[in-house]
Amino acid sequence: MRRVGSVQQKVSCVFMTEVKEEASRKRDCQPFHVVATAMVNPAVLEADLSCAVATEKLDGTCCYVSLYKGKPHLWARLDRRPNKQAEKRFKKYQYSHRSSKGWVPVEDDNKQYCWHSSVVDSSVGSALVLRPVLNNEDTLEIVALPLADLLEQTLELIGTNVNGNPYGLGSKKQPIHFLVSHGSICIRNPPPVDFQQLYSWFRGDSEGRIEGIVWHCAGGSLFKLHRHHLGLEWPAEGTHLSNKPVVVGVSGTTLDDNSKSLFVSFSRMNGRCFSRLHDVHFDLEIQSTT
DSSP states (O other): OOOOOOOOSOOEESEEEEEESSOOSSSTTOSOEEEEEEEEOHHHHHHTGGGOEEEEEOOSEEEEEEEETTEEEEEEEOOSSOOHHHHHHHHHHHTTOGGGTTEEEOOTTOGGGHHHHTTEETTTTEEEEEEEETTEEEEEEEEEEEGGGGTTOEEEEEETTSTTOTTOOSOSSSOOEEEEETTOSBOSSOOOSOHHHHHHHHHHOGGGOSSEEEEEOTTSOEEEEEGGGGTOOSSOSSOTGGGSOEEEEOOOOSSOTTOOOHHHHHHTTTTOEESOGGGOOSOTTOOOBO
């Protein structure tokens, strides 16, 4: 599959939208919500969506990998209400690093971004990534990749403590988080861009149990559609992602073997397979096949 676009800006809906003066299902305390009409966005016609790659829109928080102090580093989307420490860091670096506008570097001592830190081993510059297995997109794998391999990519941080954990990952005692590159989870048989067909697909197809679709066009344009645009509930029970089989491929770590790090925990399970992503836990009693 060709390299798809990073998500650095607001993505337009594939349909024209309108605002309804009703309580939002997506954001608490928002007295309105945006819904899709049946009219296709004119920009879609110019972008030729027929050749676009349709991928799953993931429900987490956006991250970015770029250089920081001369090394590949994970950046978090700047919180709209950052603590003073994060705000100082952001102001310090946004002027010295053009691509950091809207981003803040993730550092181990920043509690505000502790879940971001949990997926990065800063000692060797690697990150925990969830991705499809090569030549078998129906199966996922958990791997540790060099941050250098992810340079200038945007990714989604998903897991136990992100956005209400719609994928049912981990537990309060044993939280689990991953990074997922934007555009890496392809939709095998996407419906055509037709309001009624998409509505039916989201409601009735097992592959449609996702938050939304992002179309990546050949020219770099991006378009999206999520369930809330169609008035459908999210999270959906038994999400498509959480029901995919997964294999653990995290071998070796420079961290102390007694560490509670995710890298250490997954390296102990290297080679194990689970029938569903939802079933991945660190408890010994969890059954798996290899």
